[in-house]
Amino acid sequence: MMPLYFRFPVSVFLFFLCAGVLFSLSSQRCHAQVGLAEQGAVMGIQNNLAGNTPVPAAPPQVQPMPPMPMMPIMPGGMMGQPQPAAPKPKTKKDLLKDKSDELFGNGGWWGPGGYFSPIKLPLYVLLFLIWVGCASWINADQERQQKENREVFNLVYLLLYGVLCTAIFFIPIFWAAFSLTVLICFVPALTYVVIRNQSLPPGDQVLTREHLWFLFAVAMGKFGIKIQHGQRLTYTAGPPVELEPVAKGVDPQTLQARLILARNDPGYNLLRDNIFDAVQSRATALRFDFSPEETKIWHQVDGVWLELLPVPRKLGRSKEKDIYEEMQEAVKKLVGGNPEDRRSKQGGKFKALIGNPKKKSKLKKFDAEYMSQGTPTGEAAILQLHAQTVPFKTLDEIGVRTEMQPKILAQINQHEDESIYGHKGFVIISSPPTHGLRSTVSVLSRSCDRFTRDVANIEDVNGASEPIENVIRGMYDTGKGETPVKPLADLLFRGIAVLFVRDMSAPETVKTCCEALLHDDRLFLTMARAKDGVEALRRFLAVDFPSQQIVPYINSVICQRLIRVLCSECKEAYEPDPKTLQQLRLNPNQVQQLFRKRTPLPPHEEAKRGICHKCHGVGYFGRTALFELLTVSDATKALLLSNATPEVIRQQFNKEGQQTFLHEGIRLLLKGETALDELSRVLKM
Numbered sequence: 001m002m003p004l005y006f007r008f009p010v011s012v013f014l015f016f017l018c019a020g021v022l023f024s025l026s027s028q029r030c031h032a033q034v035g036l037a038e039q040g041a042v043m044g045i046q047n048n049l050a051g052n053t054p055v056p057a058a059p060p061q062v063q064p065m066p067p068m069p070m071m072p073i074m075p076g077g078m079m080g081q082p083q084p085a086a087p088k089p090k091t092k093k094d095l096l097k098d099k100s101d102e103l104f105g106n107g108g109w110w111g112p113g114g115y116f117s118p119i120k121l122p123l124y125v126l127l128f129l130i131w132v133g134c135a136s137w138i139n140a141d142q143e144r145q146q147k148e149n150r151e152v153f154n155l156v157y158l159l160l161y162g163v164l165c166t167a168i169f170f171i172p173i174f175w176a177a178f179s180l181t182v183l184i185c186f187v188p189a190l191t192y193v194v195i196r197n198q199s200l201p202p203g204d205q206v207l208t209r210e211h212l213w214f215l216f217a218v219a220m221g222k223f224g225i226k227i228q229h230g231q232r233l234t235y236t237a238g239p240p241v242e243l244e245p246v247a248k249g250v251d252p253q254t255l256q257a258r259l260i261l262a263r264n265d266p267g268y269n270l271l272r273d274n275i276f277d278a279v280q281s282r283a284t285a286l287r288f289d290f291s292p293e294e295t296k297i298w299h300q301v302d303g304v305w306l307e308l309l310p311v312p313r314k315l316g317r318s319k320e321k322d323i324y325e326e327m328q329e330a331v332k333k334l335v336g337g338n339p340e341d342r343r344s345k346q347g348g349k350f351k352a353l354i355g356n357p358k359k360k361s362k363l364k365k366f367d368a369e370y371m372s373q374g375t376p377t378g379e380a381a382i383l384q385l386h387a388q389t390v391p392f393k394t395l396d397e398i399g400v401r402t403e404m405q406p407k408i409l410a411q412i413n414q415h416e417d418e419s420i421y422g423h424k425g426f427v428i429i430s431s432p433p434t435h436g437l438r439s440t441v442s443v444l445s446r447s448c449d450r451f452t453r454d455v456a457n458i459e460d461v462n463g464a465s466e467p468i469e470n471v472i473r474g475m476y477d478t479g480k481g482e483t484p485v486k487p488l489a490d491l492l493f494r495g496i497a498v499l500f501v502r503d504m505s506a507p508e509t510v511k512t513c514c515e516a517l518l519h520d521d522r523l524f525l526t527m528a529r530a531k532d533g534v535e536a537l538r539r540f541l542a543v544d545f546p547s548q549q550i551v552p553y554i555n556s557v558i559c560q561r562l563i564r565v566l567c568s569e570c571k572e573a574y575e576p577d578p579k580t581l582q583q584l585r586l587n588p589n590q591v592q593q594l595f596r597k598r599t600p601l602p603p604h605e606e607a608k609r610g611i612c613h614k615c616h617g618v619g620y621f622g623r624t625a626l627f628e629l630l631t632v633s634d635a636t637k638a639l640l641l642s643n644a645t646p647e648v649i650r651q652q653f654n655k656e657g658q659q660t661f662l663h664e665g666i667r668l669l670l671k672g673e674t675a676l677d678e679l680s681r682v683l684k685m
Ligand SMILES: [Zn+2]
Pocket: 567, 568, 569, 570, 571, 612, 613, 614, 615, 616, 617, 618, 619, 620
């Protein structure tokens, strides 16, 4: 949408243009009829306004007079001086002019002589466009600074221009009028700049020596000329990242105040830069460690912390504060913490919107969570970025093998053979924290037969997933102390067959489900944060409700862990030693090669080879899921009820030959998708 400021002056401009034309037209007709007397009067008024001695009015004349040289009506003779007509044989054009004179009075609608000067009028239009540009920038700048009285300021700015420009219309000397218009155009804008610069840190000031140098350097950079310039910390430059504080039970005014406070902090732009870089390198979290010597920074990419080059203290802009410390202050201001306090545990949430805000469909939205705490050497902070939309839609995309997909789907879809689960009971979906549980649950709710059965998703309003077609949503707000029980009871009453109840930690929720299972065929899917299936079962049963009533209904546990995939551009094949293969219970004669990340060469050769453009030397790119599908047999149920140790339950699953992480991992290894190191890292978790 065009800014208001742009639209408003355009209409004002058109108004002045039309008014000018009409005024000249009407004067022309008037002059043609009334004659010199009026002209003299007009000249008198104009000269008065211009500070000249009034010209005495000529006596009134009855007869119409031929066109006379007269004072221009547009500012300073913008329309040029009229030309005296020379007697010439009448051409077609002259005849047309005569006709026009007949219709509109002497001089026609165009007036005597060339009324619009091709030089002077464009000059005015140019000045006007410059003014529109300034006005538009001032409005946007005030908006960014969240100035409260910007409407009043804008109105004053506009009226000042309107009134002064109207006054200038009456100045007969073009260049005097033009110079005044230049002043009207620039003086208020420059005054605004001077006032705004006083209240902002140096990095945000405009038209200073540093700023002009920065603009020059940026302009030169477009021609490939690199010029050293200071880092511009203004929020008007930098990456397309917008931050919005979020907090439960805090009024919008307070949140807005926090945002203004953070925006005016010199570290705000570095925060935006860091978030942008992290998202570009697919990082889901950032970690900072502050010590008196340096700031260490990590990115969590594909679940693994990668250390970036540490930033030495001397790079800071002042001796007391490192730029990264300024950044921490900006985050703390944003989440409503205390920037001075570097010892106590602090934290909060905000939203990060990345991309062009005008292209809403391409905007990436993140829920950011910040936490900081003092350490013996300084302070440590973590900033987590959770993508609001799940990028995966199918089981293939989350890495479920084709052969395994029917087995998983059998857990959630109605089966022809009803003696096999799939229509009644509990299915637990679990993963360790940050191992894509949300994505998996979202994909599973898409994958179940939601077009033939009624499926519902019951979740907290805070951090809810995006709606899925044909999946009913039942919402509750933990912020208001609500539990899933109410939407759950409503949906059960409506006869919904499959219910994804994400949080079953409250005893009433489990009780409601168990009571429904006594009479009806309902399938409940729930989530658990656990490192494997056995732990997920134990967590599920830890609820304060008798296990005897839950265990009979547990069908299965789907457990997932994410494993990094080797970079397809730089992975290298090698011949594994038979001992390793034996440990993995693989036949050494059947496995000729495995893959691993590229082995580093000596430094000079490594430099020659160059860094991998895809993974930037990490060796891995992206992750896929390992799945463990454990169906809970009667024997396992008996063990669960007898409080058997996790080890005993695990042995039972192995005895039954259930699909475990190891089986799945070895498949990936043989396909060359992951490396042995990575598999053992993930299995040891
Ligand atoms: Zn690579």
